[in-house]
Amino acid sequence: MTALAKPRLSPYFVLVVGIFAVSFGSVLARLAQAEGVPSLVIAAYRTLVAALIFLPFMLTRRQDEVRAMKPADWRLALLSGVALAIHFGTWITSLSYTSVAASTVLVSTSPLWVALAAPFFLGEPFTRWLKIGMTLALIGTIIISLGTMVEVGNGRLLFNTTDLVTGQQPLLGNLLALAGGLAGAVYLLIGRKLRPRLSLTSYATLVYGTAAICLVLVVWLTGNNMLGYSPQVYLLFLLLGIVPQLIGHSSFNYALGYLPAAYVGVSIFAEPITASILALIVFGEQPGLMVVFGSVFVLVGVLVSGRK
Secondary structure (H helix, E strand, O other): OOOOOOOOOOHHHHHHHHHHHHHHHHHHHHHHHHOOOOHHHHHHHHHHHHHHHHHHHHHHHOHHHHHOOOHHHHHHHHHHHHHHHHHHHHHHHHOOOOOHHHHHHHHOOHHHHHHHHHHHHOOOOOOHHHHHHHHHHHHHHHHHHHHHOEEEEOOEEEEOOHHHHOOOOHHHHHHHHHHHHHHHHHHHHHHHHHHHHOOHHHHHHHHHHHHHHHHHHHHHHOOOOOOOOOHHHHHHHHHHHHHHHHHHHHHHHHHOOOOOHHHHHHHHHHHHHHHHHHHHHHHOOOOOHHHHHHHHHHHHHHHHHOOO
16 A cells, blocks of 8 residues: 655654544533533534534545545545444443443454454554554553552552443443444544545545534434534534544544554554543543553553554
8 A cells, every 4th residue: 555655744743633632522522411412412513513624625625636536435435434423423322331441441442453454454564563562552541441440548459340330231331332442443444545545634524524424313313402502512512523523533544644554543542641631630630540550551552562
C-alpha cells in the first residue's frame, strides 16, 4: 500500500493532539448526560456536527476527488461510517447494562483486533516491539479500568465488587462493549486502507456523515428526540462535534495516512490518562493509585510500540 507522501504536519504530533482532543469527549458527554440527554442522542450529534462542518469543504474543494472514487472505495467509506456508528452506539449503550470497569476493558480491545488483523488485511508487520508495547498498554488499561474496584487501605488491597453486579443484564452489556471494540477496530483498519488514497476532508465527511445518519435513525427508532434541548446542551453538542470528533478522530484519520494502523490503535490506549487529568480539572476527581500505576504502563507501552 502506498502511503501519502510528505505530510504537512508530523503524524506523531497530530496523533498526540488527537488523543488529547478525544479525551474531552467523556467530560463533555458527562455534562450532557447531567442535562438529561440520552446517550445515543449525544453520539448522534457528535458525528452530525463534525460531518456538517466538513461537508462544505468537500463540496467546494473535493468534488472531483469524490466523483473519481471507485465503487470499492465508496463501499469502504460507507462501511467505515457504519462501523463508527456501531462503535459509539454499542459502547455508550453498554454502560446501561454492565459496569464501567467491564465496559471499558472490553471496548479498549480495539487495538488488539487491529494489530492481529493488520498483517492479513493491510500487510503491515506485527513487530516484536509492537507486541511488547501493546501488551504493556493493555495491562495498563486494565489496571486503570479496575481502579474503581480496587483500593489501597492500611497497606492492603481492598476489593469492591459492587459495580460488577449493578447492571441488570451484565452479559448483554459486556457483549455490547465487545462489539464496540470490534467495530472500532474495523473503523481503524478501513481508515488505514482508504486514507492513503483519499483526502482527510472527503474521508471524514463520508464516514462521519454515514455514522451520523445511522445514529440519527437509531435515535428515531428508539423513540428519542434530537430536538427540544436547552441552549447549553446544544453548545455541548457543538463542542462534542468540534473537539473530540472533528479534531480528535480526524487527527487519528490523518495519522492513518502515514502510520501503521496498529501503532495508531496502541496510541489510543493513552486516552484514559488525559481523560483522568481533565476529570481532575473539571470535576475534581482525583485519580487513585491504580490509575496512576496503570498510566505508567500505558505511557511506556505507547513509547515502546513506536520503536523500529
